[in-house]
Amino acid sequence: MPRLRRPPRKRPDRYHHGDLRAALIQAALRTIQTRGVEALTLRGVGEDLGVSRTALYRHFTDKSALLAAVAAEGFRTFHGRLVAAWEGAGRGRAGFEAQGLAYIRFAIEHPSSYRVMFGGFLSRPLPPDLATESAAAFQALVDAILEMQRAHLAAPGEPLLPARFAWATVHGIAMLAIDGVLAPADAEAAARFAVAGVARGIAA
Amino acid sequence: MPRLRRPPRKRPDRYHHGDLRAALIQAALRTIQTRGVEALTLRGVGEDLGVSRTALYRHFTDKSALLAAVAAEGFRTFHGRLVAAWEGAGRGRAGFEAQGLAYIRFAIEHPSSYRVMFGGFLSRPLPPDLATESAAAFQALVDAILEMQRAHLAAPGEPLLPARFAWATVHGIAMLAIDGVLAPADAEAAARFAVAGVARGIAA
DNA sequence: ACCTGAACACCGTTCAAGT
DNA sequence: ACCTGAACACCGTTCAAGT
Numbered sequence: 469m470p471r472l473r474r475p476p477r478k479r480p481d482r483y484h485h486g487d488l489r490a491a492l493i494q495a496a497l498r499t500i501q502t503r504g505v506e507a508l509t510l511r512g513v514g515e516d517l518g519v520s521r522t523a524l525y526r527h528f529t530d531k532s533a534l535l536a537a538v539a540a541e542g543f544r545t546f547h548g549r550l551v552a553a554w555e556g557a558g559r560g561r562a563g564f565e566a567q568g569l570a571y572i573r574f575a576i577e578h579p580s581s582y583r584v585m586f587g588g589f590l591s592r593p594l595p596p597d598l599a600t601e602s603a604a605a606f607q608a609l610v611d612a613i614l615e616m617q618r619a620h621l622a623a624p625g626e627p628l629l630p631a632r633f634a635w636a637t638v639h640g641i642a643m644l645a646i647d648g649v650l651a652p653a654d655a656e657a658a659a660r661f662a663v664a665g666v667a668r669g670i671a672a
Numbered sequence: 673m674p675r676l677r678r679p680p681r682k683r684p685d686r687y688h689h690g691d692l693r694a695a696l697i698q699a700a701l702r703t704i705q706t707r708g709v710e711a712l713t714l715r716g717v718g719e720d721l722g723v724s725r726t727a728l729y730r731h732f733t734d735k736s737a738l739l740a741a742v743a744a745e746g747f748r749t750f751h752g753r754l755v756a757a758w759e760g761a762g763r764g765r766a767g768f769e770a771q772g773l774a775y776i777r778f779a780i781e782h783p784s785s786y787r788v789m790f791g792g793f794l795s796r797p798l799p800p801d802l803a804t805e806s807a808a809a810f811q812a813l814v815d816a817i818l819e820m821q822r823a824h825l826a827a828p829g830e831p832l833l834p835a836r837f838a839w840a841t842v843h844g845i846a847m848l849a850i851d852g853v854l855a856p857a858d859a860e861a862a863a864r865f866a867v868a869g870v871a872r873g874i875a876a
Numbered sequence: 877a878c879c880t881g882a883a884c885a886c887c888g889t890t891c892a893a894g895t
Numbered sequence: 896a897c898c899t900g901a902a903c904a905c906c907g908t909t910c911a912a913g914t
Contacts, residue, residue: 488897510888520899522889531888587792592852629865632854636844636866637837643847644840648796654836661833662840669869692878714907724880726908735907 489527491517493537500580505589532591535584536598542581543601549574550608561621561667564612568638568663575642623672630670637662693731695721697741704784709793736795739788740802746785747805753778754812765825765871768816772842772867779846827876834874841866
């Protein structure tokens, strides 16, 4: 059956026009969400997109670069959640605790993304754009601490110390929840107790 | 060159006598420590031991079972460290903080073992013997909390809540240190601040 | 019982070649 | 520029066969 000369309206080979990169990221995210990071194969995403298994190398230097791009998307929405929680709860101590809970809830709602972001799958050091996104998310936490120090809700001193303490705690609760060590019901109670505990621990 | 009839004194094929299992665990631990978990291949450990690459299946059902055995060894020494730190520092609040520091230091000294134990490489649910070792290590923490509650050094109530809070925090600091997010010098300072913060956060 | 060798069904990545 | 197909150097695991 010979091909017709007439140009097709819209066909699956639209990837020739430059959106293969975005499509690859979306496909990778989809399989990560449904089947986990360890099930992600480059051959698989190529197949999902009806594209050769090596087409990907036109857009990413290797598999870890693809993962980094997926993680970058995750960091952007993560950052947004942290800022929204802090401001939505009116800042202060309530805002601090809301931010901590938002951190943990993001991890529980998007366990696969969270694992890609923090599970040691990314090559170190992080690619520059990803490092920027990651630093921005952490900065949301530092900003909250700084404001609490100014309002005498947190003890004065180097803000990185309480920021890392808080980060470590919510990250720890998140990992325990994601790994199934904490049942979903227990995770919420543990999260509430932990963020309140950190607030007490750093209080002026 | 025909083989002689005389039995050899001591030869590399001593694995025929039953210690292949132990040798496999040691070989796996060695390559994990020197080259990381992701560099561990069953073919590699077979080669290291001068044994067929499938000999391992006589002793372990699969790769994750080998990893579980490595992790079990890690949990045993880990448990010992936690108990020793608590008792060595005279229990109480000093003991609690010493235990937290010992937790983080174990992770920093044995990053590969720690990653195998808590990095999501183990198949869930954990094999029974490993679950036992893991629970015993966590119990050291719960025991410390219980004793602090009796001594009015920790607020009364369900001990699992402060225990999980403390666990999450030290685990979080440990992961940040292992992943290189915290430089070694910063890790020690962060660890000290965090364990003191938890002690304050759970105080009566 | 314990171990081997060949085979199977996968991987990520490279590279010459096509359009 | 962008994509393909074949090839390379790996994996974990199964299984019939050897001792």
